[in-house]
Amino acid sequence: MEAKAIFENVFKIEKRLATRNSAPGIRVYDEELIEIGNIEYRTWNPYRSKLAAAILKGMKQMEIKLGSRVLYLGAATGTTPSHVSDIVGPKGEVFCVEFSERNMRDLMQVCEKRGNMLPIHCDARLTQNYAEDVGEVDILYMDVSARDQSDILISNSKLLKERGYAYVAIKSQSISSSTKPQEIFDEFLGQISAHFEILEQIDIEPFDKGHLFVVLRKR
Secondary structure (H helix, E strand, O other): OOOEEEEOOEEEEOOEEEEEOOOOOOOOOOOOEEEEOOEEEEEOOOOOOHHHHHHHOOOOOOOOOOOOEEEEEOOOOOHHHHHHHHHHOOOOEEEEEEOOHHHHHHHHHHHHOOOOEEEEEOOOOOHHHOHHHHOOEEEEEEOOOOOOHHHHHHHHHHHEEEEEEEEEEEEHHHHOOOOOHHHHHHHHHHHHOOOEEEEEEEEOOOOOOOEEEEEEEEO
């Protein structure tokens, strides 16, 4: 069995995606732990993580790397943020913004085991409430269920460094259930086009329906 690197700290093990476990022996969800050459890896389920789905669907621009400072909006219970934590390593940081109190309880438990994950219980619309604590970041990641997703992204882009990258899962059903998804995606991209250059657009079906995963660079 071999762990083949496809991006920095992202691997394929027998066609399965994986990250090197930065909290050995500890699972975050139902992932499998695999030891190869005295290194423990965590399998990364694309049905549980839109970033994993995007990678498997051919995403080319992976700027989340060792040492990256990441602002993660919509951290939920910590599934994808924990894999981002593995990727950025001990010198990186993942600022996990989550509004739901129920999700926050689970997220806190994940963060307790990972020194580079910092939980922030806040509405992602209220950027000013955590801006000072977060400071400037290399990467902005957004996976929120809200009608005003474009506004949230633009508001938080003030914390993203010049020419920094954003990874966004656009959720069509959260914006409108009566409009065709492609129309919603086109409108979203039009709304943020003055702030971001659009580098990639990735359809992540069959892993997730009604979503478009986009890779952006701040203008």
